[in-house]
Amino acid sequence: MKQINLIFLSLVVIFITSCSSVSKQPETSSSIIELDVFSSSVDQLLTNKNFLKSEILKINASKPSIQRILNESDSYWIEGNFLKANSGLERALRISKNESSVFLRLAHIRLEQGLEIESSSFAARGLLISNVSSWERLLLNVYVIN
Amino acid sequence: MKNKIPIKSILLIFIIVLTVFTLAVVIVIDQRVTSKLDGVLWTVPAKIYSRSLEIAEGGKVNINNLLKELDLLSYEKTTNPINPGQFYYKKDNIKIFLKGYKKQDSGLYEVNFKDNKVKSLKRQDGISIDLITLEPMAIGGMYPSHMEDRLLLDWPEVPESLVKILLAVEDQGFFDHYGISLKSISRAFFTNIKAANIEQGGSTITQQLAKSFFFSSEQTLKRKLVEAIAALLIELRYSKQEILLAYINDVYLGQSGKRSIHGFGLGAKHFFGSSLKNLEVDQLALLVGMLKGPSLYNPRRNPMNALNRRNTVLGVLRRDGLIKEKVYMDLKMKPVKTIKPSFRSETKYPAFHDLVRKELRNNFEEEELRSEGLSVYTNIDPIFQASLEENIILTKEKLIKKYGKKLEELEGAAIVVDIQNGEIKAVVGSTNPSQFGFNRSLNAFRPIGSLVKPFVYLSALEKYQQYNLTTILDDSVLSVPITNNSFWKPNNFDKKYHGNVPLHKALWQSYNVASARLGIGLGFDAVGKTFKSLGIEKAVSRYPSLYIGSFEMSPFDVVQAYQTIASDGFYSPLRSIRDITNINGESALSYPYKIEQRFRPEPIHLIKFAMQQTFVKGTARGYSQKIIDKWNVGGKTGTSDDQRDSWFVGYAGDYLVLVWFGFDDNRPTPLTGRSGALELWKNFIEDINPNPATKTTLPRIQYVWTDINDGKLSGPKCKNSIFTPFIIGTEPKNIPEVRRRCGSSLEDESSSVVKKLKQVFEKIKSEAN
Numbered sequence: 001m002k003q004i005n006l007i008f009l010s011l012v013v014i015f016i017t018s019c020s021s022v023s024k025q026p027e028t029s030s031s032i033i034e035l036d037v038f039s040s041s042v043d044q045l046l047t048n049k050n051f052l053k054s055e056i057l058k059i060n061a062s063k064p065s066i067q068r069i070l071n072e073s074d075s076y077w078i079e080g081n082f083l084k085a086n087s088g089l090e091r092a093l094r095i096s097k098n099e100s101s102v103f104l105r106l107a108h109i110r111l112e113q114g115l116e117i118e119s120s121s122f123a124a125r126g127l128l129i130s131n132v133s134s135w136e137r138l139l140l141n142v143y144v145i146n
Numbered sequence: 147m148k149n150k151i152p153i154k155s156i157l158l159i160f161i162i163v164l165t166v167f168t169l170a171v172v173i174v175i176d177q178r179v180t181s182k183l184d185g186v187l188w189t190v191p192a193k194i195y196s197r198s199l200e201i202a203e204g205g206k207v208n209i210n211n212l213l214k215e216l217d218l219l220s221y222e223k224t225t226n227p228i229n230p231g232q233f234y235y236k237k238d239n240i241k242i243f244l245k246g247y248k249k250q251d252s253g254l255y256e257v258n259f260k261d262n263k264v265k266s267l268k269r270q271d272g273i274s275i276d277l278i279t280l281e282p283m284a285i286g287g288m289y290p291s292h293m294e295d296r297l298l299l300d301w302p303e304v305p306e307s308l309v310k311i312l313l314a315v316e317d318q319g320f321f322d323h324y325g326i327s328l329k330s331i332s333r334a335f336f337t338n339i340k341a342a343n344i345e346q347g348g349s350t351i352t353q354q355l356a357k358s359f360f361f362s363s364e365q366t367l368k369r370k371l372v373e374a375i376a377a378l379l380i381e382l383r384y385s386k387q388e389i390l391l392a393y394i395n396d397v398y399l400g401q402s403g404k405r406s407i408h409g410f411g412l413g414a415k416h417f418f419g420s421s422l423k424n425l426e427v428d429q430l431a432l433l434v435g436m437l438k439g440p441s442l443y444n445p446r447r448n449p450m451n452a453l454n455r456r457n458t459v460l461g462v463l464r465r466d467g468l469i470k471e472k473v474y475m476d477l478k479m480k481p482v483k484t485i486k487p488s489f490r491s492e493t494k495y496p497a498f499h500d501l502v503r504k505e506l507r508n509n510f511e512e513e514e515l516r517s518e519g520l521s522v523y524t525n526i527d528p529i530f531q532a533s534l535e536e537n538i539i540l541t542k543e544k545l546i547k548k549y550g551k552k553l554e555e556l557e558g559a560a561i562v563v564d565i566q567n568g569e570i571k572a573v574v575g576s577t578n579p580s581q582f583g584f585n586r587s588l589n590a591f592r593p594i595g596s597l598v599k600p601f602v603y604l605s606a607l608e609k610y611q612q613y614n615l616t617t618i619l620d621d622s623v624l625s626v627p628i629t630n631n632s633f634w635k636p637n638n639f640d641k642k643y644h645g646n647v648p649l650h651k652a653l654w655q656s657y658n659v660a661s662a663r664l665g666i667g668l669g670f671d672a673v674g675k676t677f678k679s680l681g682i683e684k685a686v687s688r689y690p691s692l693y694i695g696s697f698e699m700s701p702f703d704v705v706q707a708y709q710t711i712a713s714d715g716f717y718s719p720l721r722s723i724r725d726i727t728n729i730n731g732e733s734a735l736s737y738p739y740k741i742e743q744r745f746r747p748e749p750i751h752l753i754k755f756a757m758q759q760t761f762v763k764g765t766a767r768g769y770s771q772k773i774i775d776k777w778n779v780g781g782k783t784g785t786s787d788d789q790r791d792s793w794f795v796g797y798a799g800d801y802l803v804l805v806w807f808g809f810d811d812n813r814p815t816p817l818t819g820r821s822g823a824l825e826l827w828k829n830f831i832e833d834i835n836p837n838p839a840t841k842t843t844l845p846r847i848q849y850v851w852t853d854i855n856d857g858k859l860s861g862p863k864c865k866n867s868i869f870t871p872f873i874i875g876t877e878p879k880n881i882p883e884v885r886r887r888c889g890s891s892l893e894d895e896s897s898s899v900v901k902k903l904k905q906v907f908e909k910i911k912s913e914a915n
Binding site for chain 1: 200202203204205276277566567714716724725733736738739740741742743747800840841842843844
């Protein structure tokens with residue numbers, strides 16, 4: 001567990017530093033190393049799907065109506081009932097099309113179902129949403145990279 | 147000597163023959179009885195439903211469409227909604243007494259709106275909630291040839307009061323007889339003798355059930371004998387409870403078009419829009435009373451007869467002490483109220499049903515669809531469907547007025563799709579949309595004309611280091627050798643050549659020659675790869691005319707290809723069905739939302755920009771910039787050779803709509819994509835008035851001002867300049883000398899930003915000091 005926390009901490013620090021750095025700066029050797037560290041950290045993160053899942057389950061929807069549907073869908077997901085979990089998530093998207101919390105869940109569920117292309121596609125679609133938090137963006141990127 | 151056959155032997159033979167005959171008759175009747183009671187009686191046709199509308203706090207709602215939906219669901223407008231199926235509406239406020247559906251409880255709910263959004267949602271007790279769900283609309287079924295329809299009930303769903311009323315009116319000695327009641331028969335016999343006519347039946351419930359198994363209502367002695375044997379056999383084989391339940395599910399309660407309404411469960415839904423358990427005693431009394439003559443006592447057709455019959459039944463209940471005098475008096479005074487029939491047995495949406503059936507047949511046998519009681523939940527939006535049907539008729543009428551009677555045989559097709567998830571919301575396959583027959587949305591394969599151009603231009607923009615929106619294309623005479631002595635020479639629609647034009651302009655002006663030259667430059671492989679990524683499976687001939695749309699596709703296949711573009715490069719297979727449940731409400735099959743990223747979003751953003759210019763300056767111009775921005779519209783007109791086909795495909799809000807017009811015999815029309823198909827597109831979109839488009843964000847896109855004619859850098863104050871998107875790093879860098887003065891506003895603009903920033907900074911600094 002300590003190891004996972006360490007990975008996460010380093011990821012967050014790297015992410016924040018990468019966000020705060022000015023893009024006009026010429027690439028330096030240190031930034032290349034950061035990217036490598038980022039990739040390897042993502043690789044390690046990806047190997048622990050349970051941890052990823054627990055992080056995604058903590059992400060709430062922006063609207064209470066969607067959150068209610070997510071709560072129900074999450075309980076089906078935890079039971080392993082993908083069909084009902086998926087049905088709830090689709091319902092949520094029909095009501096509000098721009099919910100990164102829904103796309104994250106769909107990306108992970110598809111990964112659990114072994115549908116890797118769909119998983120990465122859902123994540124990529126989630127990345128197009130305006131106003132996605134940095135943390136959600138990072139998590140979505142994990143599935144895109146995969 | 148004559149051999150005499152002894153009488154005894156004759157008698158014996160006669161007895162044996164009679165016994166064998168009787169046995170044979172009994173066996174035949176028994177087979178009929180068991181096959182009915184074990185099989186056919188329990189068959190329930192698959193029912194097809196629309197999507198259910200959900201109203202969420204903070205969500206977008208088109209109030210007019212919501213009111214239309216309530217009307218389609220047979221909700222009654224009233225000042226004081228106190229019963230399920232009633233509502234009250236005044237500006238920005240609606241009170242709905244929901245009928246209840248799945249997890250949605252029946253009850254009164256209040257919705258307040260502001261700017262087409264749900265401001266608040268409350269229960270009757272004033273408690274805020276966040277979501278309500280309206281029941282879906284039943285839009286048809288998969289009926290067997292006898293068209294019997296029923297809603298199967300089990301004992302927990304049958305109210306005790308119904309059983310009491312039924313036994314009091316139809317068969318008081320039900321639990322005491324063995325299928326035939328001699329007491330009832332003798333009573334009926336004497337009554338009929340007295341009246342010299344058949345006035346009263348002495349049939350028990352078991353006999354009535356037996357009677358329904360044989361498709362005849364004649365009252366002959368032979369018939370009565372067969373029914374009596376059948377009734378005895380039923381009593382022998384089944385328990386009283388099983389017989390009563392079968393009767394409750396089987397009784398005939400009337401017709402709805404060709405469909406016959408069987409059983410109290412469906413009867414309750416059909417006449418009162420409610421489940422049997424929720425009916426009041428007077429409503430149950432009416433249903434039971436109708437058994438005597440479903441047509442004569444039909445409350446919709448003969449309300450007075452129905453009222454009298456109901457009161458007669460209420461009188462029986464009072465007589466037998468099942469209700470008290472006061473209750474009887476109160477109930478007797480109640481009017482007979484029924485809902486408008488809402489179930490469409492003979493579907494109004496043939497083209498949509500065609501799609502549903504096509505998908506269903508991939509997974510179910512015909513017999514399963516007609517008997518297993520499946521519920522098919524589809525994606526159809528009944529409001530969109532109604533609007534599309536109405537508008538294809540109106541648009542054709544307008545076109546006939548404009549171009550004359552030569553357009554009377556004009557045909558058409560249109561499909562509406564939810565861009566994000568590929569759900570099919572509405573479809574028509576004819577300009578007479580309620581007619582069954584050739585479904586052009588699926589089966590008309592027509593040359594797509596200029597609708598192919600965005601596919602070709604997307605192939606170019608994918609190669610973003612070679613092509614961008616201002617890359618100059620050559621729209622001068624083109625002659626391509628096809629065989630030894632023949633050449634292919636494409637023309638523009640205006641029969642002119644336009645020289646050098648920026649790529650985006652060539653698309654929104656739909657220049658054929660520039661497009662053909664671009665396609666030839668890209669090559670068949672590159673364009674073919676794009677086709678494949680857009681979901682176009684069909685093999686296309688490798689002729690250069692391909693690049694201006696000389697090949698044929700069905701409207702369904704075209705709209706699938708455009709779904710990928712409209713949804714920013716994410717392909718989702720089009721779906722008419724959402725979910726199928728079995729008779730117990732468990733999921734039998736679902737059609738989940740599938741997605742695959744086929745293109746990077748940046749080249750798609752560029753092509754969508756050019757498609758938006760079609761509305762701003764191009765072949766679909768006419769909308770104000772405000773409308774264009776609100777709906778984030780984009781589209782493409784298409785006209786095939788000699789104007790045989792008029793196409794338009796475009797998106798507005800979250801919906802993609804494709805329209806095709808043409809003649810079935812392929813003769814030329816006077817229509818272009820703009821003058822024909824676009825008209826229907828606009829009429830439909832303006833009618834449904836979609837909510838504003840869902841916004842997306844792309845950090846790798848940068849907008850700069852360019853000149854509309856030479857594609858070079860320009861400025862906001864320069865003439866003919868257009869704010870054009872580029873993938874970062876591909877935008878033009880140097881401003882031409884001729885525009886240095888007006889284009890310098892770029893610098894002015896940036897310097898003014900810097901100025902403002904400085905001012906803010908100074909202000910903060912002074913405040914800190």
